[in-house]
Amino acid sequence: MRSAPDILDSILAHRPVSTILETLWTGGYQAFLAGGAVRDALLGIAPVDVDILTNALPEDLARLFAGHDPKYVGKSFAVTLVNKVEVATCRPADKKAVEAGLVFPATDLGRRDLTINSMAWDPETRTLADPFGGQTDIENGTIRFTRDPFDRIEEDPVRMVRACRFAARFGFKIEPDAFDAIRAQAYKITVQGAADRIQREIVKAMAMDKPSHFFNLLHDTGLLVHILPSLDRCYDLDGGPHHGETVFEHNLLVGDALPASMPILRLAGFLHDTGKKDALEIKEGRNTFPGHQKCTRAMMNDLERLRFSKKDMDYIYALVRGHMRPLKADTSAKAVRRLLAMLDDLNLSYQDFLRMRIADKKGNLNPVKKPYSLGDIRLRLGKILDALNAQTPFNVNSLDITGSAIQQILDLPQGPAIGKVKALLFEQVLDDPSLNTKQTLEDLVRKMDRNTFTDSNGKAIN
Incomplete structure (x- = not known):
């Protein structure tokens, strides 16, 4: 198995990523590989998506990458797409981070959902920023919220579903304090505006070897009854x-x-x-x-x-x-x-x-x-x-007879009555497919009683 540094170094071989990093460094900004790419590398998995974390603001990114058609796509936090690579601007440090003396990138990592997703790799120094023990949690097979679980859930209740998905995906155990916090806060998953994101978590879970582990965790945590x-x-x-x-x-x-x-x-x-x-x-x-x-x-x-x-x-x-x-x-x-x-x-x-x-x-x-x-x-x-x-034929439209032919034979106006005739013919053809010829079907229509499809005044029954 390749080492995590080797996997992360291989990401730099992709020109869009290396170009973005070099541009940010040249501009005097810090830039790291962060989140899922680092997590997967530590698990020995080649990352599918690459996220870059920087202290450059969106307006700085728009200026630096003006020739690369940058697109600001941030919703809950600032993300700019540069050549299809997500470049996230660090989130402001919260009060607890300031009190703890955290600095970038730890200030941003501390606002992320799970410790295994709260690590950053510095490609320049080839060092891992892991202020919350994500690497140890990977080694121990543990899912744990970054810092206080209630704070992380309060910021985004969908994180509870993500905790279950990652636990099921990697075969990890949800740490007891995290599990208890989800049980206590499960009702918050009904928050308005989260439906699309919960749906995406469910669909992502379908790619697992056994998504049943995900649904069992949703039930055990009390989330499934709301989802x-x-x-x-x-x-x-x-x-x-x-x-x-x-x-x-x-x-x-x-x-x-x-x-x-x-x-x-x-x-x-x-x-x-x-x-x-x-x-x-x-x-x-x-x-x-x-x-x-x-x-x-x-x-x-x-x-x-x-x-x-x-x-x-x-x-x-x-x-x-x-x-x-x-x-x-x-x-x-x-x-x-x-x-x-x-x-x-x-x-x-x-x-x-x-x-x-x-x-x-x-x-x-x-x-x-x-x-x-x-x-x-x-x-x-x-x-x-x-x-x-x-x-x-497996539907009435495949019958070898036209609606106009039925109209002419039975002297019926265009309307629902024609569909009823076709339905009767279709039933007979399903029993005996050899009946599906133009001549045979027209003969069958001629044997039908027109009065079956008209009322006492001779008008077609709708």
């Missing part, structure tokens, strides 16, 4: 006779089983059975959840509150609504066609449907239930591909 109450309420809900785990555990197992490269699909896995709380019925002393895939309101309310895009919400909704559709070894060709028609209606690919089905099957601790074997998966995929290769 995703639809999931939190499943914590002690027995999964019923077909499962060897609670509904909460099942959701986490399924989410972990989905690919990290598809974060929104994975999030759907963590939420796919949250409707079981609303669908719960007790029969013969055991929990059952009939139609739970239709109970999506609580989940969708959570996603809307967290400001997920309509595209992402529609996708998650489709995955949840479709995940219970059976696809077995003995599923008939007709049933497969109906499955594909449902997926078409949900705007959901068969690939993502299968991914969810495979993960759902895998996420079960009942010893009688077994995950799909490779042969099981190939068999089901084959059934779908056979239906697709047969060029079966």
Whole structure:
């Protein structure tokens, strides 16, 4: 494994970074590599993002880098983008920092969230500024707030979620004082204006090996009930006779089983059975959840509150609504066609449907239930591909008949009645795809009773 200094030195090989540092030093300013880049280097990880910390003000940066189209993007603190590199201006020292005699960069590092993120590397002297013990916390596998945890949370409640994410990401333990502070302040995560940032923390967590650790920490700290109450309420809900785990555990197992490269699909896995709380019925002393895939309101309310895009919400909704559709070894060709028609209606690919089905099957601790074997998966995929290769229409717009032809044959005006005729034809074609020819469909329309689509006055029924 490369040493942290070697990793940090390699960052300087990137011309934008070295140019920015040299320009700042030449201008008489201090400049350090800070935050996540230093943390990752100490963990032996090549940093993805590079942040530069300086005592230059935004107006100084605008002047120094006038030819590089600098963009001021700071919100909670001053950040200027220079050639796509974030250059942060040090935050003013707070009263406690002044009383403690801290100087830059420690004054800025002391305002950061966690000790592992509160270190800076001086590329000139190749020395580490670590005033709060971040390196020791990395060595000990500890997540700890920088200085007073209550002060850090008061400044930004989202830091509680970040503490859980970093603990889950690196397999660290949250230090007891930090854990207790989060438990005491968890209610503050409902602060207005934080939804977008909480959403980003959730999506970032989906890239972990096992995001379930993140959700477990959110529950244990009392944060989950404020962030995703639809999931939190499943914590002690027995999964019923077909499962060897609670509904909460099942959701986490399924989410972990989905690919990290598809974060929104994975999030759907963590939420796919949250409707079981609303669908719960007790029969013969055991929990059952009939139609739970239709109970999506609580989940969708959570996603809307967290400001997920309509595209992402529609996708998650489709995955949840479709995940219970059976696809077995003995599923008939007709049933497969109906499955594909449902997926078409949900705007959901068969690939993502299968991914969810495979993960759902895998996420079960009942010893009688077994995950799909490779042969099981190939068999089901084959059934779908056979239906697709047969060029079966999977929506009414694929019927080989026009609306104007239906109008002419039945002497109907344009309107909803035409759609009803198409729906009837589509049902017949799903049963027998060979019917989908222009001549056959027109013959079927001629056999229909026009009065079915008109009222007593001969007008089309809307």
